[in-house]
Amino acid sequence: MRGEIGRRTVLAGLTAVGAGQVLGQSLPSDPDVVVIGAGAAGMSAARTLLHQGLTCVVVEAASRIGGRTWTESTTFGQPVDHGASWISGATANPFARMAREGGFTLVDHSDAGTDLFEFDGSRASAAEEEAYWRAWAAMERAMARAGRSGEDVAASTVAPKVPWSATVQSWMGAMDYGVDLDQISTADYWDSASDQPSYFVREGLGAVVATLAKNLPIVLDIPVQTVNWSGKGVEVGTPRGTIRARACLVTVSTGVLNAGAIRFIPELPAWKQQAAADIPMGLLTKVPLLFDGARLGLGENNWVTYRVPEDKPGEACFFIAWPTGHDYVFGNIGGRFGWELARAGQAATVNYALEQLVRLVGSDARKHFIKGFATDWALNPLTHGAYGAVRPGSTDARENLAAPLADKLFFAGEATSTSVPALVNGAYLTGHHTAKRMAKILK
């Protein structure tokens, strides 16, 4: 297949018709590999493939790179991360190194303070604050016990019934995992690496991830519609034509896979489809609210948390105040409640978040409020949610999703990471390791 005329024609066509902006170096006329998706996994894979002496083209459906990482400064005139913002487990996180080398400003968020409120908006007393932290410790002990003994059950079944439990469950479930506690697998939770220390990037984590694109052959605005892996090599179908290559690396979210947005020919085997189905997308909607410089009594970088009724875990919007000194707070809404609000729309979501803040800090919040928005990961057809969460009892799903087919159809991305699932560094590492594996086969 190498050097075949048809392939050259299509790739030349992609560049010539301006279908898709071409970033970085010019496109190779006969790529060894087509990488689908220019998120952290796709770009890291492409870098490694090139480093290994292979040629590739990265095909991205959106009109920007970065996927679920995106720093945008237009709306507020200050950088806002619509997607990932924490560099978690920073000691071993490659983005901490990249940020330092790139001259970005890292802000340690590991020991940030907490502004804790009762449900009625009054400040929690010192005794209640102690109870809140005891609830965290009890929850972590329960999860560790289940994990250590190899139990793979819904986290809600081991959650201790103590005061502030629903509040802790809201952070741990809806706002961290993107799903409610009954949808978290204790085994998957236990397998995840520690998320401490954690850093914010003042200029935005999305901006750090975007540096990966340098000199990569990426085409934008081209959605892959089909991947034919039936013959020799692969044929990747797009509205602009077919790209032929020796192998293909798929890095799209399980939301995109489960929606059937890419047709595989032949169909993916049942066990592979099951793996994607067993890692459905969770949702975290961020609701950044811009203020006029007033700080509303909330500490910079603080976690802003309020007591949630015990029968309503997840039904809340908790905030991070003035991250790295910016003039906005961002609300976090996730899990089932997040999906519900996303369906209600942008305005309803922003109103809800602002109302919660007003309950906590008073009507001053309305006086000083300038504008806000809600991120749209729920309805975005290129993600269908925020990140995947393994269903309780489906321990092997991530490994099965990562397994290659016929030595030419490969999978990477956050959902395939067994050690750092759901996170951008996990996505990056799966791209890198899968590309190395591909190089061994293709070279």
Ligand SMILES: Cc1cc2nc3c(=O)[nH]c(=O)nc-3n(C[C@H](O)[C@H](O)[C@H](O)COP(=O)(O)OP(=O)(O)OC[C@H]3O[C@@H](n4cnc5c(N)ncnc54)[C@H](O)[C@@H]3O)c2cc1C
């Ligand atoms: C709100 C939110 C907050 C988060 N917070 C954090 C955090 O603080 N820290 C952290 O580490 N992680 C966080 N994450 C998770 C992190 O952003 C993701 O795990 C990571 O970015 C996923 O990278 P990926 O390369 O696997 O997938 P993606 O970034 O989704 O890349 C896949 C790419 O494929 C493209 N694509 C989809 N369909 C097609 C198609 N048919 N053809 C071509 N291209 C296609 C998409 O547009 C996308 O660019 C957060 C995510 C969200 C949404």
